[in-house]
Amino acid sequence: MKMKELLLFLSCVLCVSADALHSDIAVGGCSESDEENMYGLDGEEVAYADFNKKEEIYPQPPFIDPISYGEEAYKSSVVFQKTCREIIKLCGKGMKDFPPEQDAPSAVMIYTRDEVEFGENNTLICHVTGFYPAPVNVSWTKNGQKVTGSSINVPYPNKDGTFTQISRLQFTPQLGDIYSCAVQHLALTQPLTKIYEVEASAHSDPGVGPSVFCGVGLTLGLLGVAAGTFFLIKGNECS
Ligand SMILES: *[C@@H]1O[C@H](CO)[C@@H](O)[C@H](O)[C@H]1NC(C)=O
Numbered sequence: 001m002k003m004k005e006l007l008l009f010l011s012c013v014l015c016v017s018a019d020a021l022h023s024d025i026a027v028g029g030c031s032e033s034d035e036e037n038m039y040g041l042d043g044e045e046v047a048y049a050d051f052n053k054k055e056e057i058y059p060q061p062p063f064i065d066p067i068s069y070g071e072e073a074y075k076s077s078v079v080f081q082k083t084c085r086e087i088i089k090l091c092g093k094g095m096k097d098f099p100p101e102q103d104a105p106s107a108v109m110i111y112t113r114d115e116v117e118f119g120e121n122n123t124l125i126c127h128v129t130g131f132y133p134a135p136v137n138v139s140w141t142k143n144g145q146k147v148t149g150s151s152i153n154v155p156y157p158n159k160d161g162t163f164t165q166i167s168r169l170q171f172t173p174q175l176g177d178i179y180s181c182a183v184q185h186l187a188l189t190q191p192l193t194k195i196y197e198v199e200a201s202a203h204s205d206p207g208v209g210p211s212v213f214c215g216v217g218l219t220l221g222l223l224g225v226a227a228g229t230f231f232l233i234k235g236n237e238c239s
Pocket residue numbers: 121170
């Protein structure tokens with residue numbers, strides 16, 4: 001019986017998503033120093049060409065049915081880049097009297113992926129958006145010292161033609177630690193820096209607050225019942 005209900009629920013979810021509109025995006029671009037070919041779906045990365053590893057990468061979460069574009073995906077990106085480089089040379093000549101457009105990031109946010117609990121692995125996220133051209137460089141510090149090991153996604157295009165990039169750093173929150181992410185971009189004369197401080201407002205055990213509160217409430221309630229019973233019996237004795 002339980003199983004039947006579950007299946008019904010799942011098929012309803014599928015119907016709803018089959019009706020919904022999805023937005024698919026394919027991006028190909030190059031500059032003198034950078035190149036990008038990526039596919040996205042509903043604002044998320046589906047695949048991108050890694051020109052260092054010479055293969056198509058599929059950075060998809062484990063809970064979706066994997067989407068793959070087959071063997072030719074990477075090769076077609078290489079062909080695209082060759083054409084792109086030729087076109088950009090021609091454009092460079094034709095447009096040499098026009099200054100290239102440059103927009104500094106309009107927003108940089110730093111936050112944690114999961115709710116902070118001291119001593120438990122977590123991910124710090126530096127979300128940079130509203131810049132043109134791509135990419136940005138993001139570097140991290142912990143208590144003033146440079147840290148390595150962060151990762152960054154390929155630039156994701158926004159509707160207005162600017163880009164978004166997200167840098168991630170694995171970390172274990174310890175009270176008082178201070179992290180920063182510094183963003184470099186062509187249109188910035190100095191890096192844009194955001195600070196994240198592990199504060200005491202985080203908790204080591206989320207259960208303590210509510211359970212103490214409930215315990216005190218319950219004790220008061222029981223005391224009340226005991227007192228009530230006492231006076232009830234006393235009252236009966238008197239009469
Ligand atoms: C936390 O991360 C470190 C290093 O990334 C790893 O060695 C450790 O096993 C992780 N601990 C847990 C509980 O996931």
